[in-house]
Amino acid sequence: MFGNLSRNDWLLVLGFAIVVLVSPWTLTPFGAGYPALLQKFCIFGIFAMGFNILFGLTGYLSFGHAAFLGVGSYAAVWSFKLFTMNVIPAVIFGVLFAGIFAVVIGFVSLRRSGIYFSILTLAFAQMSYNLAYSVLTPITNGETGLQLTLQDPRIIDNAFITPGEGLPQTDLFGIPMNGYPGFYFCAVALIICFFLTLRIFRSPFGMMLRAIKSNQNRMRYTGFNTRPYLLTAFIISGMYAGLAGSLMAVTDPLAGAERMQWTASGEVVLMTILGGVGTLIGPILGAGVIKYFENIFSSFNDRILEQLFSFLPDAAREVAVWFTGLFVGEGWHLTLGVVFMLIVIFLPGGIMEGLQRIYNRLGGGSGPGAGAPDTAAAQPAE
Amino acid sequence: MDAIIIQILNGLDKGAAYALIALGLTLVFGTLGVVNFAHGALFMLGAFCAVTFNKIITWPIQPPKAEGQLFAPPAKPWFEYAFGDLGASIINWSVPISILLAIPVMLLIGLAMERGLIRHFYKRAHADQILVTFGLAIVLQEIVKKFFGANPLPQNAPAMFNGTADIASWFGLTDMFIVYPWWRLIYFLFSLLVIGAVFAFLQFTTYGMVVRAGMRDRETVGLLGINIERRFTVVFGIASVVAGLAGVMYTPILPPDYHLGMDFLVLSFVVVVVGGMGSLPGAVLAGFLLGILQSFASMNEVKGILPGIDQIIIYLVAVTILLTMPRGLMGRKGVMED
Amino acid sequence: MTTASENIVLHVADVSKSFGGLKALSDVDLQVREGTVHAIIGPNGAGKSTLLNVCIGRLKPTTGHVVFNGQTLDQHQPHEINQLGVSRVFQTPEIFADLTLLDNVMIPAFAKRDGAYRFNAMAALSGQADIRTEAEEVLQDIGLLEKSNQIAGSLSRGDKRRLEMAMCLIQKPKLLLLDEPTAGMARHDTNMTIELLKRIKKRGMTKVIIEHDMHVVFSLADRISVLAQGRIIAEGTPEEVRNSPKVKEAYLGEAH
Numbered sequence: 001m002f003g004n005l006s007r008n009d010w011l012l013v014l015g016f017a018i019v020v021l022v023s024p025w026t027l028t029p030f031g032a033g034y035p036a037l038l039q040k041f042c043i044f045g046i047f048a049m050g051f052n053i054l055f056g057l058t059g060y061l062s063f064g065h066a067a068f069l070g071v072g073s074y075a076a077v078w079s080f081k082l083f084t085m086n087v088i089p090a091v092i093f094g095v096l097f098a099g100i101f102a103v104v105i106g107f108v109s110l111r112r113s114g115i116y117f118s119i120l121t122l123a124f125a126q127m128s129y130n131l132a133y134s135v136l137t138p139i140t141n142g143e144t145g146l147q148l149t150l151q152d153p154r155i156i157d158n159a160f161i162t163p164g165e166g167l168p169q170t171d172l173f174g175i176p177m178n179g180y181p182g183f184y185f186c187a188v189a190l191i192i193c194f195f196l197t198l199r200i201f202r203s204p205f206g207m208m209l210r211a212i213k214s215n216q217n218r219m220r221y222t223g224f225n226t227r228p229y230l231l232t233a234f235i236i237s238g239m240y241a242g243l244a245g246s247l248m249a250v251t252d253p254l255a256g257a258e259r260m261q262w263t264a265s266g267e268v269v270l271m272t273i274l275g276g277v278g279t280l281i282g283p284i285l286g287a288g289v290i291k292y293f294e295n296i297f298s299s300f301n302d303r304i305l306e307q308l309f310s311f312l313p314d315a316a317r318e319v320a321v322w323f324t325g326l327f328v329g330e331g332w333h334l335t336l337g338v339v340f341m342l343i344v345i346f347l348p349g350g351i352m353e354g355l356q357r358i359y360n361r362l363g364g365g366s367g368p369g370a371g372a373p374d375t376a377a378a379q380p381a382e
Numbered sequence: 383m384d385a386i387i388i389q390i391l392n393g394l395d396k397g398a399a400y401a402l403i404a405l406g407l408t409l410v411f412g413t414l415g416v417v418n419f420a421h422g423a424l425f426m427l428g429a430f431c432a433v434t435f436n437k438i439i440t441w442p443i444q445p446p447k448a449e450g451q452l453f454a455p456p457a458k459p460w461f462e463y464a465f466g467d468l469g470a471s472i473i474n475w476s477v478p479i480s481i482l483l484a485i486p487v488m489l490l491i492g493l494a495m496e497r498g499l500i501r502h503f504y505k506r507a508h509a510d511q512i513l514v515t516f517g518l519a520i521v522l523q524e525i526v527k528k529f530f531g532a533n534p535l536p537q538n539a540p541a542m543f544n545g546t547a548d549i550a551s552w553f554g555l556t557d558m559f560i561v562y563p564w565w566r567l568i569y570f571l572f573s574l575l576v577i578g579a580v581f582a583f584l585q586f587t588t589y590g591m592v593v594r595a596g597m598r599d600r601e602t603v604g605l606l607g608i609n610i611e612r613r614f615t616v617v618f619g620i621a622s623v624v625a626g627l628a629g630v631m632y633t634p635i636l637p638p639d640y641h642l643g644m645d646f647l648v649l650s651f652v653v654v655v656v657g658g659m660g661s662l663p664g665a666v667l668a669g670f671l672l673g674i675l676q677s678f679a680s681m682n683e684v685k686g687i688l689p690g691i692d693q694i695i696i697y698l699v700a701v702t703i704l705l706t707m708p709r710g711l712m713g714r715k716g717v718m719e720d
Numbered sequence: 721m722t723t724a725s726e727n728i729v730l731h732v733a734d735v736s737k738s739f740g741g742l743k744a745l746s747d748v749d750l751q752v753r754e755g756t757v758h759a760i761i762g763p764n765g766a767g768k769s770t771l772l773n774v775c776i777g778r779l780k781p782t783t784g785h786v787v788f789n790g791q792t793l794d795q796h797q798p799h800e801i802n803q804l805g806v807s808r809v810f811q812t813p814e815i816f817a818d819l820t821l822l823d824n825v826m827i828p829a830f831a832k833r834d835g836a837y838r839f840n841a842m843a844a845l846s847g848q849a850d851i852r853t854e855a856e857e858v859l860q861d862i863g864l865l866e867k868s869n870q871i872a873g874s875l876s877r878g879d880k881r882r883l884e885m886a887m888c889l890i891q892k893p894k895l896l897l898l899d900e901p902t903a904g905m906a907r908h909d910t911n912m913t914i915e916l917l918k919r920i921k922k923r924g925m926t927k928v929i930i931e932h933d934m935h936v937v938f939s940l941a942d943r944i945s946v947l948a949q950g951r952i953i954a955e956g957t958p959e960e961v962r963n964s965p966k967v968k969e970a971y972l973g974e975a976h
Binding site: 124127330344 | 644648704
């Protein structure tokens with residue numbers, strides 16, 4: 001299990017772990033050093049990393065990945081309601097149910113490729129979303145969302161302790177999962193996921209997935225049954241999403257159907273593309289950047305802008321405030337859309353390609369082929 | 383029997399909207415080979431053309447206080463103020479009249495979109511096309527949200543179409559047995575007109591002939607020395623206008639808001655896939671078919687047997703069709719087979 | 721035709737293939753004996769590539785069967801046919817253009833070793849020394865070893881073809897199908913390819929080769945079948961085919 005990673009890869013994992021674990025301190029000067037935002041980085045990092053195992057390696061663009069996130073959340077909240085507030089079973093249930101869900105959806109959707117695959121996944125996700133809002137209300141609690149209540153059976157917890165006043169908190173064997181402990185739980189999950197992803201990237205299996213993206217026909221005539229490979233990748237990536245969903249419930253024990261909407265699936269696509277499709281670090285970076293700027297930009301309002309542009313003469317200030325106002329606060333999604341378009345048009349390899357280009361220009365690399373395979377610019381999928 | 387007729391009728395207007403959007407989508411796909419996720423946004427923009435037009439002509443004006451009056455008269459839409467009864471009836475008819483605004487505006491938007499963005503993505507992978515147009519759709523809807531707010535903006539059909547049509551009496555059945563809102567009927571007829579116009583354009587004009595030839599075999603047409611790209615630009619403009627018109631006329635049925643486009647886009651894509659990528663008759667057929675199916679699925683009798691079926695019927699049909707007939711109902715061989 | 725059946729590696733038994741109204745192959749019967757190089761020649765549009773497509777499961781015959789090593793391939797998927805020991809070099813090189821040459825050659829070796837599917841996501845590529853060595857040997861053999869870390873898409877057309885051949889050779893197939901392996905190659909590359917094929921021939925691998933270049937055909941083939949308009953019009957040793965008036969009329973007359 002732990003053998004055979006090269007020394008550099010071990011250093012990479014170690015470096016990554018350190019960066020993640022010290023982030024409460026390093027990110028404080030940037031105004032991001034508080035647990036609610038930090039755990040978002042981790043959760044969406046896991047989501048995007050998992051999505052990348054499918055899209056980045058095989059080129060199959062799923063537009064329905066948010067469904068797995070939602071399933072993970074619902075499963076986790078149910079575990080809190082029925083069994084125990086301990087987060088470990090919740091996470092296991094989240095991953096498990098998302099995995100089962102992915103088996104079903106993947107099995108059907110992977111019978112087609114290209115845009116048809118995208119539409120099939122989209123259709124399944126929308127079905128899940130619509131059903132969660134209507135018929136499945138007993139399971140999902142419809143529009144209100146699934147929440148903890150005082151009447152929850154919580155059989156395991158109640159067998160051992162007398163319930164206290166009010167709603168209980170999620171915990172890890174007694175450590176309450178709010179604030180920094182919650183973040184560190186997510187951080188450890190992220191580091192484990194990173195390690196596993198690195199293993200996949202460096203394995204023959206990962207190589208086969210890349211080969212499928214490059215030329216699926218050749219794979220078939222080379223003796224590979226490509227569908228189980230794709231299905232495995234699909235399930236793994238669905239389980240990552242399920243983990244991310246259950247972690248959301250761990251840090252805030254409620255689950256709503258809007259988490260499954262196709263625009264939510266679009267968001268993870270955005271993160272992956274922004275960071276760099278098919279790269280190891282890129283999707284985590286993309287998730288972090290998007291969640292960070294979402295946080296910053298959304299908090300801007302006209303008053304802050306007025307202050308920001310107070311040095312300008314009145315007329316110019318008004319124009320400046322109006323124009324910037326388009327992109328911040330409520331307009332954050334506009335910024336996101338514009339940035340996304342610019343990335344797809346000018347920098348298809350995302351941030352990682354940008355970094356690679358800068359690195360090459362500074363004379364550090366000797367041509368594009370010099371980087372490790374996972375940092376090479378991703379080829380768009382067929 | 384009457385229940386069936388009612389459900390068919392109920393499905394028609396939604397089906398008509400699906401058909402019109404899907405028609406443009408598949409036209410763009412068949413000619414330019416581009417998968418346009420921003421097409422729903424064009425539908426939404428069309429709807430907001432109607433909103434804008436209405437806003438412009440109903441801009442309130444405060445008439446001056448006359449001598450001896452205690453209170454100023456209430457504010458009036460300036461069109462009514464300026465043109466009296468004519469102005470009032472123009473306001474009454476603002477939705478259909480805003481077509482006149484929508485056609486040039488949507489054409490311009492379409493051409494600008496093709497020239498400015500889509501053109502550069504002909505040669506890129508379909509995934510890239512999906513992604514960039516998805517980004518564009520977000521941008522467009524957020525701009526609309528900025529200017530028009532997040533709430534739906536109800537629009538009125540002309541007063542004379544507000545009631546319901548007594549369809550049963552036309553067929554000599556019991557009066558008021560089957561009633562149907564006039565505007566929905568108008569919408570259906572309007573969609574037939576637009577669909578007919580698009581088909582006629584492609585079928586009977588030389589321009590359309592070249593476009594159809596280009597859909598079949600772009601390279602050969604290009605070899606004949608015909609500038610197929612320029613014609614395809616126009617096709618994109620037409621698709622944009624069709625989506626826009628569908629949006630304009632839909633406003634009295636469904637109050638438009640900024641995410642109207644996204645809501646319809648997903649369904650329209652499903653419609654295109656069911657009809658067969660690149661097949662125009664397929665898109666129209668599938669549009670109406672799915673609209674009607676959806677309306678049947680929302681019957682209480684059906685929901686009683688299969689709860690929630692109305693929520694997923696379209697997707698279910700799409701999944702079934704995609705798995706059993708990969709080319710859709712009327713798709714051509716060789717279109718996106720890999 | 722009289723050889724014992726166990727020596728027949730490939731038997732295309734009365735295969736017909738129609739596309740709509742067009743009959744691309746009609747009642748083609750072909751037997752390829754073990755260890756031989758069997759060339760299929762014929763004018764353009766004669767159905768040569770269709771024949772190979774039927775053999776690897778890309779197309780299903782309308783009537784008739786393909787029998788490989790005594791096994792009928794009707795129900796087999798392409799990857800199963802490959803796993804039985806049939807590899808193919810395509811007319812336009814089918815390689816993994818985004819991956820390095822070494823990866824391109826290692827992948828088929830994995831197919832040979834691990835079968836059609838194996839979930840080894842936790843094994844490390846760097847631990848696959850045996851497969852790597854094997855791949856490097858084949859690259860050496862084919863003269864591309866010094867380029868092994870290049871991205872395959874950047875190769876010249878001739879090199880891509882040789883790479884694809886390496887990808888097939890590493891699987892040590894029982895039957896290798898070559899679709900115009902020298903088309904579009906410069907003379908020098910062609911000669912290298914002939915040398916290579918001769919070397920492989922000594923290893924006793926059975927080959928079916930489609931080729932336009934008669935120089936290549938007559939320097940390699942043990943037997944030649946001539947295909948015209950979907951039918952086999954002649955078959956025999958190179959000498960017999962060269963002297964057959966029917967063939968001269970249908971094919972050689974045209975080519976020269």
